[in-house]
Structures are given as structure tokens and as C-alpha cells.
Amino acid sequence: MRFLNYGGAIALPFAILVFSACSSSPPPPEINLLENIDFELHKIDAVKYAPDEYNKFKVNLRVLKDKIIQEESKFSIFRNYEPIQKNIGDIIGYGKRLLTTINENKSKRKEKISDKIKRLEDKARIINELTLKINVGASTRKLLTKGGIAISEAKASINSNRYDSAMEKVENASALLNEAEKLVTPTLRRYSQNDIINKWRKFVRDTVDESKRKKMAAIVVDKAERTLTLYKNGKILQTFNIGFGRYGYRDKLFSGDDATPEGKYKIIKKSGRGESKYYKALLLDYPNQEDKKEFLKAKKRGLISKNVKIGGLIEIHGGGEDSTTNGCIALENNHMDELFDKVAIGTPVTIVGATSIENELYIGLKELKGDS
Structure with a gap:
């Protein structure tokens, strides 16, 4: 009987430990929100538009995940997510602010490129109207046609959020229209003197x-x-x-x-x-x-x-x-x-x-x- 009582005394704490290990507490649920923020940052090309800030976010996220893994390796009764919880809140706030900043910057860039496209369209229209009046040569018409194509390509790129490509097309269109302007201006200049x-x-x-x-x-x-x-x-x-x-x-x-x-x-x-x-x-x-x-x-x-x-x-x-x-x-x-x-x-x-x-x-x- 003494042996049985002694075994029971040992088995009870062991059973409690095993039960505690099997019913380990989950990691903070906010980690899913962080994963979503990381996905959104990747989707908007954060590495291109804010490389340093995005790298800081990724480093903090990796350190946080390492801490969670360390805590999960412990028995549940020894786990403490409170320090991690505060850390998660800070990283979520940083990630959200970064998302907002990048989206605002992209929106401003889109607006800036759209404004350039609008001005190029106006310039092409003016040159075209003037060439119809002063009957310039084929070279000017060819430059205008190429410029119009580049403008259309820039608009297609910006509608697909490919801002680098849009800017490249804008610069190409600008160069072509400037050349057309040079050919038109000498005839017009006399009418302004x-x-x-x-x-x-x-x-x-x-x-x-x-x-x-x-x-x-x-x-x-x-x-x-x-x-x-x-x-x-x-x-x-x-x-x-x-x-x-x-x-x-x-x-x-x-x-x-x-x-x-x-x-x-x-x-x-x-x-x-x-x-x-x-x-x-x-x-x-x-x-x-x-x-x-x-x-x-x-x-x-x-x-x-x-x-x-x-x-x-x-x-x-x-x-x-x-x-x-x-x-x-x-x-x-x-x-x-x-x-x-x-x-x-x-x-x-x-x-x-x-x-x-x-x-x-x-x-x-x-x-x-x-x-x-």
C-alpha cells in the first residue's frame, strides 16, 4: 500500500505537467495581423518605395517570431507573452504607418505623373493644331505621332500602377514633342515679334x-x-x-x-x-x-x-x-x-x-x- 501511495504522489504532478504541455497556450493572435501587414507591404512594393523602413519592419518581425518560437518551446506554465504583446503592438503601429506613408507617396507620384501626361497631351494638341495651320513637313507629323503613342503607353502603365514604366514613357514623349516644337517655332516666332x-x-x-x-x-x-x-x-x-x-x-x-x-x-x-x-x-x-x-x-x-x-x-x-x-x-x-x-x-x-x-x-x- 505504501508503494501504491508513493506512486500516486509522483504520478499526480507528472500528469499535471503533461496536461499543461498538451494544452499549451497559443501565440498572441495579433501575429496574424502582422502577417497581413507584411503581405500588404510586399504587394505595394515597399522594398522599392521605402527600402530602409521596410527592412526595419522585416527585422523587427523576424526578431518577434524568434521570441515567440522561444516561448513556445517552454512548458505552458512557464510561458510569458506579455513582453512580446507590447512588442507586437509597436510593430503593428509601425507597419500601419509605413503602409499609409507608402500609399500616400505612391498616390502623390501617380498624381504627379498624371499631371505630366495631361500637360503633354495639351502640348501635343497645341502643336497639332498649329501644324494644321502652318502645314509643316512630314518629320514634324512623325514626331507628333510617336509622341502620341508614347503618351498612350504612359497612360496604360500608370493605370496598371507601373510608375517607373509610365515615367519612362513620359520622358520619351516629352523628348519627341520638344523636337516637334523646335521645328514649329521658327515659323511662329515672326508672328510674335x-x-x-x-x-x-x-x-x-x-x-x-x-x-x-x-x-x-x-x-x-x-x-x-x-x-x-x-x-x-x-x-x-x-x-x-x-x-x-x-x-x-x-x-x-x-x-x-x-x-x-x-x-x-x-x-x-x-x-x-x-x-x-x-x-x-x-x-x-x-x-x-x-x-x-x-x-x-x-x-x-x-x-x-x-x-x-x-x-x-x-x-x-x-x-x-x-x-x-x-x-x-x-x-x-x-x-x-x-x-x-x-x-x-x-x-x-x-x-x-x-x-x-x-x-x-x-x-x-x-x-x-x-x-x-
Whole structure:
């Protein structure tokens, strides 16, 4: 009996220890929340957007897990999760703050890239509108097309949260549009220079004064407005829309440049229906003495080839305002009928780029430069 009692005394504490070990208390439940935070940080590329902070979080999480493993290796009656509990709270708070910070930074970056894309879209639109007016060459259109593709790719990347790729496409689009801008700007710049505008205004004033003084008809062509205005006795009689050469906004320098000359001219020949391939035509005395002087000066400065000729046969003719000419000025046939009957050989014709600094091309240039 003594043996049995002694065995019972030993078995009871042993049974308690075994039972305690089998019913070990679980680790703090907050560890699951930490795992979720770690997953979310990984998903938003924390290692890229906050490498140092994310590394600190991972180190603290690993140390915490090691402590939990140490506690779990003990009998449950010897486990103490209280120090770990406080540590978990600190790490959860740090992880949540890190999540918030990264998401805010990503949101700001997305907004910044989206703003760049919007500005590039505006720039592409402005250049496109200007090129439709000044009829630039194929190289500019090609740059615009490539720039538009890069912008579309940037938008697709940002919608997929691939910000590095989006930024790369933005930089590519910006470079292409800058090159297109360089090709467009020289033609536009003349329409923003006060000295040139003032010279054009004087040409127009002189022509209108002549019309008034001699009680005669006179014509003023405004390239920026794409209009031909007929004056009689110094007063506006009629205004017509016009078309002109592929590079009509430029001042003509030589034969084949498809530019429309600027200056003060006179009608030297009238060709009626059947006498012109363009319905009816009014031939101007281009080149005049000033044109010849500028032509020789351009050759001397090497701006044009020594082999080119100055050209001629600049007319106001029919064929429609939408027709593309080689430097001439085109009207709709019914408008040509009205004009033809009201002018004579010797009628002054003044062609200018613009009569106001606030012309469409100047406004477009300001908008392009971001000065609007």
C-alpha cells in the first residue's frame, strides 16, 4: 500500500505537467495581423518605395517570431507573452504607418505623373493644331505621332500602377514633342515679334491710305487670319477666306519653297475664265525690288543655295480656299468672280503675316510656351 501511495504522489504532478504541455497556450493572435501587414507591404512594393523602413519592419518581425518560437518551446506554465504583446503592438503601429506613408507617396507620384501626361497631351494638341495651320513637313507629323503613342503607353502603365514604366514613357514623349516644337517655332516666332508686326501694320496703313487718297480699290491679305480684304476709297468693301501654299505662313525667299511672299505688290495681269488653269487669276508683280534685295542677301549669308532662283508667277486665283497652292493665294470661285470684277491692273495688293500681335499664331506660341 505504501508503494501504491508513493506512486500516486509522483504520478499526480507528472500528469499535471503533461496536461499543461498538451494544452499549451497559443501565440498572441495579433501575429496574424502582422502577417497581413507584411503581405500588404510586399504587394505595394515597399522594398522599392521605402527600402530602409521596410527592412526595419522585416527585422523587427523576424526578431518577434524568434521570441515567440522561444516561448513556445517552454512548458505552458512557464510561458510569458506579455513582453512580446507590447512588442507586437509597436510593430503593428509601425507597419500601419509605413503602409499609409507608402500609399500616400505612391498616390502623390501617380498624381504627379498624371499631371505630366495631361500637360503633354495639351502640348501635343497645341502643336497639332498649329501644324494644321502652318502645314509643316512630314518629320514634324512623325514626331507628333510617336509622341502620341508614347503618351498612350504612359497612360496604360500608370493605370496598371507601373510608375517607373509610365515615367519612362513620359520622358520619351516629352523628348519627341520638344523636337516637334523646335521645328514649329521658327515659323511662329515672326508672328510674335513687335518690330515685324509694326512693319506689317505700316504696309496695311499705307495701302488703305492710298486707296482713300486715290479713290481706288486695294487688297490686303492677312495670313494669320487667312483673309483677303477688299478696300474701296479706304473703306472695307468685302472680306473673303483664303487658302495658300504648304508653307504659306513663311515669307517667300526662292522658287519652289511653297511660301507666300509678303510685301507691297500690284496686279499686273488679269486672266479670265479659260485663260487660267485656276478658273480666274490676278498676277502680281512678284518679285519686286525689295524681294530681289532680300533674295541676294539670303544667298550671301548662305541661307539658301547659290543655285536656286527667286521664282515668280504669284497669283490670286480661284480653285477653292481649301486647295494647296505653291505660294499663290486661292479663293472660292464665286468669291473670285466678285473680286475679279472690282479690281483692275495696277490695283495695290499688300500681303502681311498679321496685323495684330494677338494673332492666332502668336496665341498658339504663347500657349505652347506656357505663357497663357
